[in-house]
Amino acid sequence: MLEIYKFGGSILKNADDIRKIADIIIKDGNKINIFSALHGVTDGLIKIAEYASKKDVKYISEIDSLRDYHLKICSDLGVDNKEIGEILIRVKDISEYLYKEGFYDLSLLDLIVGYGEILSSNIVYLFLAKDSSNIELIDAKNCIRTDSTFTSAKVDFEATSSLCKNLVNIGKINIITGFIASDGEGRPTTLGRNGSDYTAALLGKIFSAGKIVIWKDVDGVFTANPKIVSNAIQISKISYKEMSELSYFGNKVVSLMALSPAISDDIPICIRGLYNITNEGTLISSKTDEEMGIKGITAIEDVSLININSFNILGIGEFLKQVFSAINKANINIIMISQSSSESSISICVRSDEINEAIRVINSEFTKEIRENIISIDVKNNQSIVAVAGFKIANQSGLSGKIFSNLGLANININAISQGLCAMSISFAVDSSALNLCVKLIHNSIFENKCVNCLIIGNGVVGSSVIKMINSQRQYFLEKGIDLRIIGYANSKEVFLPSGESFKYSSYDEIISWFSKEALIHYVLIDCTSSDDLVANYRKFIDHGFNIVTPNKKANTLNFDEFEKLQNCLKVNKKYMFYEANVGAGLPIISTIKDLIDCGDEIVKIEGIFSGTLSYIFNNLSNGVKFSDIVKMAKENGFTEPDPRDDLCGMDVARKLLILARMIGYRINLSDLKIQNLVDATDEQIFEMFDSANKENKTLRYVGLIEDGKASAKIIAVDNDSPLASTKHTDNIISITTKFYNKTPLVIRGAGAGADVTAIGVVSDLIKLANILL
Ligand SMILES: NC(=O)C1=CN([C@@H]2O[C@H](COP(=O)(O)OP(=O)(O)OC[C@H]3O[C@@H](n4cnc5c(N)ncnc54)[C@H](OP(=O)(O)O)[C@@H]3O)[C@@H](O)[C@H]2O)C=CC1
């Protein structure tokens, strides 16, 4: 199967690129190979023409760097530079002529600019010809015939076809200049920007190629410009129609012009990356990837929006006819139209550099009506058109909602919108200042809406275990349709990113702005610190789109006014806060109480052992170990609070009791709780308590109680056969008496502290959140 390869300037930067390209051509034995100019050379040649014709001597230094660039590559490749040197002298001669004349026209521009392709193709030819006699160099001026529309010449297909068939020997490896052609009088012409793609497509059509491969510095067509949307996805298959839509609206991977010869003869075009040849690229053909209804988001920048209102005086048909014919006569390209038939108003988008002319022709068309205030015109500059394209645009219900609700939340205003019934795209105009955010938001709302993006602050005992659990269970969650993605984790000074990079921070604002600039759809802050400071910033995170999941008890034990403000902020922003690990680590205490309340049950009493650390201490006292040593062991095992005094003074239990008490409707603060403090207890005092309880066949337990609007906690010597006495290790045991569970209370028991069980509580919250969001 004959294939046409085209190599663009972005992969013609140095000798290494040319070696890679030569390897591909030789390995594949590819017969028709089209070359653009070396990277940046076309622009360089335009500059030379402009400087020289304006008698600016800067053209000389441009010529020098052009020469040095090409000769260095020749020397790096070890090719004889005589031929290249001679071509460069011709370029110099032309520029000296332009300098002398102080003038250039489009035909002279085509003459000089075309040397870019001549130089690159000669270098490649010379390099390949060192090892093979089967290489042919073809100057496309000798086989692509055009009219004389310099800089964007129209191809005479019949003449070109017969010239190519005569000149190109497909038994050989042909190195052919892209972009350039000549008119009937033999004058050099060019095919317009990205014209080399068009040369490739033309040759594909002429030689009935099986495929046209466009080699680039990117691996294929992406769902958005990866320079704007870092998580853009490579598309494996896209139809001609979809690609045409993307190209029309600004995707530069392949030009619209190049698509048409391929479409007419159904020749697939493959976009492939030179630097990643194992990647199979994107195939543009009559078939699409049906699974992927929407293929991408693209944008045209630098447009202006003209709104013309006719106040219904003229018939709509007549009014529109006049608008379009005026614009058409001025040869101005209308990029997008949006019409409101009820008001006979119409919005049209044109390129910014054509706006003045467009306004002039409309004004002159409607001079009388404007004077009589029948027609008014207003203009919005600095606009960009964003388009979402794909074969399922027209019949995908909910798509507009998905797109526009996220834009609305980000305060991005749509200035005009356009979509046809059978359309492959929906397009709209936004202020250019909002463009990047807009593209990211739409991209992520379509392609990333199945992800919960987790930012973990605090990577100590609990945080590290949460990170490990999310990563190790990733595949398991994916199979359930939940994509938990860690976008970063932080300690108190530094944020670490998945790329391996990190940045230091001094305020949470820096963290918020870093992550919100990605405009992801579902964010969650996982607070694995015990910080009050971070809690004080929750509302900022929530205002920027974050949900919260946390084992940190500080938020739910804020002073009641602050606590209510936080609840209100969540409500206003429609965000969620989950905190199962606040009480009993991974034990389902919070969720059970919530379920009972949601079912209309009334909680009468909650009682039990709420501290894993104190449980561990009293469970181990029986082994004759000192109280102070057991505290150390509890800290080493990760059961205590970051500051173990919070456990010993009863504050940790107090927080847990307050959290549950507030859940069941008590409007109380920490200061309202009666809590026994053990922080100053000596080993001897604790042992004495233990010993006297033991003598009475009792066991010491630190017990919390919530009942009758009050909450308290203290050490109690419980009977040895009491369920409270039966706990082991770090066990918590919580008994819940309710209107329905009144004879036998509902009891939850299990490990109440430690990294893994707490991480389970956090991750189960993430799954609950994901099930709501996704
Ligand atoms: N351990 C357990 O069994 C349970 C713990 N919890 C709760 O989990 C939370 C974490 O506990 P644990 O992992 O043991 O604590 P650690 O002390 O092990 O880790 C705390 C982490 O938070 C970071 N950090 C501290 N202050 C700040 C701040 N102001 N801003 C940003 N990061 C900060 C620390 O960073 P750096 O190292 O730089 O200081 C560290 O990475 C606590 O709220 C605790 O109550 C809840 C249930 C059970």
Ligand SMILES: N[C@@H](CC=O)C(=O)O
């Ligand atoms: N330090 C706490 C940890 C869980 O909240 C405890 O010991 O219970």
